[in-house]
Amino acid sequence: MLELVWLIPAFPLLGFILLTAFGSKLGEPMAGWLATIASLGSFISTVLVFFALKDLPAQERFHVESLFTWIKAGSFSVDMGFLADPLSITMCLFITGVGTLIHLYSIGYMHGDKNFSKFFVYLNLFVFSMLLLVLGDNLLLTFLGWEGVGACSYLLISFWFTDEANASAGKKAFVTNRVGDFGFMLATFLVFTSFSSINYADIVAGSSELSAGTATAIVLLFLLAASGKSAQLPLFVWLPDAMAGPTPVSALIHAATMVTSGVFLLTRLNPILAQADVWATGTIAWVGAITALVAATAAVAQNDIKKVLAYSTVSQLGYLFLAVGVGGYVAALFHMITHAFFKALLFLGSGSVIHGMHDEQDMRKMGGLKAFMPITGFTFILGWLAIAGVPPFSGFWSKDEILAYAWNADGVGGKGLWVIGLLTALLTAFYMTRQVILTFFGRTRFYDATPQELAHAHSAKMAASPGISENDTTEFPLVVEQQYVTALSEAPETDEVDEYLPASYRDRQEYVPHESPWTMTAPLVILAALSVTAGVINLPFSKDLHFLGHWLEPSLFANEAHLELSAATKWILAIVAIAIACTALAAAGAVYLRGKYPPEKIERKILADAWRIDSSYAAFFGGPGRMLFVVLTWFDKTVIDGGVRGVAKVSSLFGSGLRVTQSGYIRHYALGISVGSLLVAVWFVTRLFQ
């Protein structure tokens, strides 16, 4: 059965080819069903391979299936080969599983889009690339998948490219990821020069002879690559913007699968990580921890339902890096899996909300939606409990394990990692509670007049009644700003200006938010069930319950850190985590449900701007960074463009035989060439005296 591993990526590839050829003929919804079946086929083959692998003795669970030699140049040779081992198959299971559900969901979500079949073309191509990334038996194949998922990501972010924001978000993702790719390429070359091979099998075999310095360099370069793809500091800025794409894309690519590939890569290379200096892995842990905290604080102040989830994803990915950095590979994988379930669920749930709310994404205009969308609301609440770390939902178990490893890791910063992890857990529970309350509970603010509508109505009223004094006009914007405070509990006053409110307000009063179709709710139900129960794959109570840990053991080559904590410590850590989660839940409830504390005090502008990191980048590249280009462009303008303008003049002068010597350009160029020749000649002359 193992030799059928190539079937896993073959299905989505076939789907991609068929859809490219016949997609527009099939149309809606057949194109979507074809793509879903392709993904399902891939899932079934993964399950078959999984059982075949499970039947093997543990130490033999490392199967390389080489299809053919792809490129051979001298001593360098790359096979088109797939590596089936517990790590890759675990990844494949949730990629294809969650992928299939999201394909199904998209059939409903993309209903009526004029590029319906094109969307599924990209989606299948993405799944193929992601599987290539995970299954490749060498770094080059992984890199091809890595680039492939990147390309699909840009394409899908910019899917509605009529929108300027989407286009620029796609560009930002592209540019940021190029920085990461640079690290990947350098690291690959370094791996080749050290191992004379880029096959994972050879890396595993030769890693023990690797020097610590080289290993450190390789690890740091791959960390750069992983930071780009997995949206860690300092390269995380693209992910929040990437939410401009369709919501199923956010769920599949920017939450469940692609963004975890950095963590996968570092886990795959655990033999190299083991050889690196302690500070290299410590850097990974700290990058993760700081990212987790920064992103969590930013998530607190977002009003866009998807932006909250986006920053939350960055934050949770930070947890994964933290876990990898302290050697908790199993914990990282565990949380990656549970996160894939509950974050996909939350994203799809938010998509369902957006769908039912006429493309409204601002949570301030939602509220009380549980009554309108019972299935979405119920499943979303389960996802919330999972991410908030409430036992016995899955997120609690996986996050707890990461925190235990952070507590255990003394070498790289004492208990600092654990404190940050805990703080992040607190914030996570807080902002998720806030989101759930603002969206599903409280007063239905959907029918309220928006500040813009009120402003419109007020100015219309003012225009109609000239008697109102100037003071009222200047004070008016303040009234608008204050809306949100009171809006949580009571609707803004519209009686005064009722007849002046615009048509958009009146139209909305007719509309009732609705539950989504079954293709959208069925994936929600399945993902909700998984979010609740996925904790059972790695329960901490006894060694026998560590199913995931035992399963992954052959892929980790005993590089997993040992958890030397007594049962009592574990219990205390768990209780602290539960207490923290409950505190955050209560606090958020007090602020947003019962209005005990004004939300403005918490939702600072600087948090909403994610500590202005993104805008600082823009400022740098627009300011000092741009200076370099200004200088070069000046040179280009003066010497070269100036030359061009000179030419137009000079050649006409030349034609009439006048003042030939006043050439402005040829002289410059000839000078350049002469100076160049001189430099070259001088070099050779210096060689004489050696």
Place this chain on the structure above:
Amino acid sequence: MSTLLVQSEAEILEALAQGAVPEEVSSGYDWFLLMPFLILAVGAILLLTFTSLFRVLQTRNVPAVITAVTAASSFASLFFVWRRVDNLGGAELILSGSFQVDAFTLFVTGVLCAAVFFAALSLAAYTSEQHIAMVEWYVLLLISAAGGVLLVSAQDLILLFIGLEVLSIAVYVLAAMHPRRETSREASFKYFILGGLASAIFLYGIALTYGATGSLSLAGIAEAGVNPAGLSPQVNASMILVAMGLLLAGFAFKVSAVPFHFWAPDVYEGSPTPVVAYMASGVKVAAFAAMARVFIAGFGNYVADWQPVLAGLAIASLIIGSLLALGQSNVKRMLAYSSIVHAGFLLLSVHSLAFKAVNGSKTDTSLDRGSSLTDFSDVRSFLFYLAAYTVMVSGTFGVLSLLAKGDDGMHSLADYQGIAKQKPFLAGLLAVLLFAQSGVPFTVGFWSKFQVIWSAARNESYLLAGLAMLAAVVAAVLYLRVVVSMYLKGPAETVSITERHAEKKRNVSSSARAMGLTAVTLSVAATIVWGVAPNLGDSILDAAAQALTIL
């Protein structure tokens, strides 16, 4: 031809006088081995003659078709010549030892033929659209290619210089061929003056080489280095060092390496676009191949002296080229800088291949090259890059020729806005080619860059490899700008309306346009097919790479 023969005879006498007769001089001329060159040269003459005699041949696309067929036949003849050379032992020196036929020269000739083929088809569409169809375009193109074949095959610096001049002069004229564009004439003028300067420098280098070594054949130069007979070592060394510097400067001009690049942006912008396609591909490829040949075969003893210069030129080209490219708003200028970056990659490749090509042949002649593949895999990546680059660049400028609006003067980024909506097919092809040039996987551009960087890393030139990677990253942004303009921005409406009227009036020959489309479609197909299966044509590449290594 007769001048060449006289030249070669003078060579023989001279060589005899020094008692350094190349061993492999064949008695009588093996004309068959000259076939690829003869087809191009004679094809040009016949094309000129018959189209003058029979006016009917000038109409429609007949000259373009004849040119394409000529290039294709020359290409086809390569296979027969290849087999013949193979039977004769791998390398044949003809024309009194001044013209070498081996797998390397045949490979590069093939690349040149492909460049001519693409350029001829693009020219057909372009000249018909611009109403400037003339047979001279094609005659000059073929003559230039014939010069290119001489350049890459020459084993003698005089023949090499003749090849270089024949190649260049025809291109100077081609650059000026657009009758309505002042910038076209300006470009040609600049190219000519600066090219003249470069030729003078080059010629001076040849003279000094002769002074230092007493020989003009590459084998003779190499021989003199081993055993400087009679000449005082000090004089000999200083002269040959300066000579190398001047020759290198001459080549650097032709391949537009920084700081010899100043002409490129102006000339690329001003010249007719299909001519730029040939300039960027054919001319560069021939110059690079000749450069590798001269410095490996002739000056291999001095590799420690000239290799660092290549590194310096490569670094300058990679950095300056990619940084300046970012500031451009004209697509043709931008591509000129991108071709400077490509030149940086190729220089890096020559730099890497020098390690083994030279050492392998000089210090360890007993090596069994059949088994030690590593010895010429660096050369292989060089040749792969040359071929891949030709395919991508011919295609890119081919699409630009088809998109040329007005008098071919509208190539600013703003002019490219919204092309994806107006001409989705061409925009798609251009996007693929630009992504390929930026080195996106599953295109030939990825493998070519990858192999060059790889071979640099393998030879432990980490700084250069790192820089090249960085340049590739920066360059990606530059190509993306064009794609973004085409796809993500609305058309500048003032342009398109006037343009549409003009286009209606123009009455373009549809068969000519079909030829242009064929060329670019072929190049895109090659870009992708070769990108997915980079091992196609492996044995040919291996043999060609081996031929440069064995001398």
